[in-house]
Amino acid sequence: MLTTNPFDDDKLREECGIFGVYNSEGAAAMAALGLHALQHRGQEAAGITSFDGKEFHTHRAMGHVAGNFDREDVIRALPGSIAAGHVRYSTTGETSLRNVQPLYADLATGGFAVAHNGNISNAIHLRRELVLRGSIFQSTSDTEVIIHLVATSSQKSLLDRLIDALKQVEGAYSLICLTPEGMIACRDPLGIRPLVMGRLGETIIFASETVALDIVGADFIRSVEPGEIVVVREGAIGSHKPFYPTSPRPCIFEHVYFSRPDSIVDGSSVYSVRKAIGAELARENGIDADYVIPVPDSGTPAAIGYAEASGIPFELGIIRSHYVGRTFIQPGDGVRHLGVKLKHNANRNLVAGKRIVLIDDSIVRGTTSLKIVQMMREAGAKEVHMRIASPPTTNSCFYGVDTPEREKLLASRMNIAEMCDYIHADSLAFLTIEGLYRALGEAQRDAACPRYCDACFTGDYPTKLTDFDEHSAAGQLKLRVVR
Structure with a gap:
């Protein structure tokens, strides 16, 4: 299945x-x-x-x-x-x-x-x-x-x-x-x-x-x-x-991904913040390309902001199906790798022969990024550059977010160059933590007293972690992983 x-x-x-x-x-x-x-x-x-x-x-x-x-x-x-x-x-x-x-x-x-x-x-x-x-x-x-x-x-x-x-x-x-x-x-x-x-x-x-x-x-x-x-x-x-x-210390990832873009969180429009995140990403990690393409749907507002700030045209180079059921019964393992195309498919006529910048909100394990880059190459893209609208996710969350164990987070075991090789992109860059705070209207991140809980990016947990501290050393506590 x-x-x-x-x-x-x-x-x-x-x-x-x-x-x-x-x-x-x-x-x-x-x-x-x-x-x-x-x-x-x-x-x-x-x-x-x-x-x-x-x-x-x-x-x-x-x-x-x-x-x-x-x-x-x-x-x-x-x-x-x-x-x-x-x-x-x-x-x-x-x-x-x-x-x-x-x-x-x-x-x-x-x-x-x-x-x-x-x-x-x-x-x-x-x-x-x-x-x-x-x-x-x-x-x-x-x-x-x-x-x-x-x-x-x-x-x-x-x-x-x-x-x-x-x-x-x-x-x-x-x-x-x-x-x-x-x-x-x-x-x-x-x-x-x-x-x-x-x-x-x-x-x-x-x-x-x-x-x-x-x-x-x-x-x-x-x-x-x-x-x-x-x-x-x-x-x-x-x-x-x-x-x-x-x-x-409200969760910073509400602005990056969790909340719907038409919500207002802590007085800020989620959609506007995500566009600002994309603009910061373009200023920090711009590259010459033909199109800016979001990984739908979560990468779309940031991609719009990136395109506006960079002057590179925004295009829908990946089309997402909104009519996919919960599961698909496979007749055999031979077509299991085709599953990503049930949700996302390349707009082949648009991307063929083009240099593209893919915008996504995060990389967790890297498996989806790998498949998306491969899809773009199979569609004939000349260059595939990946830009991530958040810092590298290096740490697990203990505050109500389903996160893999730290060793399964790609950014916790690879540097950016190694991650780029892993997903087979021509280049890979992440928004810095300072860029994320700027997009949220903060001049900079106050390391002594951060405005947000950003532990997934920094490891700076705002509370005690009693269960983890008591059990992780003995290998008794495992974060739940759903795939």
Whole structure:
């Protein structure tokens, strides 16, 4: 079997997308619409939990939002005016229905459902302690650790229990929680994972990206601030900031690849930032060529920026099929190498005899870059130059991104010249970390206090990595790799 899911190529994967609705009749239907807009953040599974004032209702399923939540009987089975939804691409826990979110539990304070985007970097450590104290886990998701910490807290109110729990966790989290009293949304003190708040009439909405507000017609209010807990109850919105103030470190890769280009992240248009990234790339690593060609679709905005800054014409030299199914059953291994052409095909008449600059957002393992360069050469390109709209990805992420082990990252074991030889390009260049910060409006990267979490490029992790530190030396901790 050859996987041809457009999101199953050689890319880093955001773990999840979350969406919450408070005070809307048919909240589950609105949550389903919001999840459609966030589908790019999670391809494996989707779930929605609603509350009708008396009972919680949940539907979780493997696969995409479409096909699972576009059925009238499913939405009817999720009554209530508040709902939380989740799309998942797992980095912690195996791919199975028991790990699909939102997760739900009956606590001493009442029902509690949580949808989580991020990754708890001390979840294994905390889970071991909780099990020794008698906790019984029903999933292998790090999100369940939060539920158990809330359940076992000695604090009285649910809000204080949640605060007590979150003060024990490391890593990245944006949460939407449903309770009998209302909805709680919060973001980790560093703001690594995004979360925004919007309004549609009297309805309050939380989402991972502003594009999910757009699809339901809601107005953007503001981002949930790093370290902020927002409580929506009986029409009132309360803000709590119980954590020690620290300098935020939002994920820089949201601007490079994760977020949809029509979203606004931390006050900046993702599309505009990606064009600026392409312009910086052209200024740093320009080369004489006939055409600038994006590797679709993620390389397109940067390629437009590169073309505008360099004066080289932008052309669609690679055509992507948007109608490829999740898998393609091969009759034999002999045609397995043709799989890339199911998603991408060379515009042969355009590229033949031309010198081309290919623009992509990143190189992870290098397998896709190798195939794309080969495709261009087979189409008759005279020269194939590769330009990458981010610095070399040299380090694994522990904050909610599916990343190969460090030794499987091409840039961690090869220099740029060796990578160029590996993908068979005529030249290869990456955007510098300083160029990336300039594209984001920063004069330079402050090494003492960077504006963003850029650990995948620099190895500068903003939190402790307890699980990795405790287990990696013994070879017990392996990051999940999906191919």
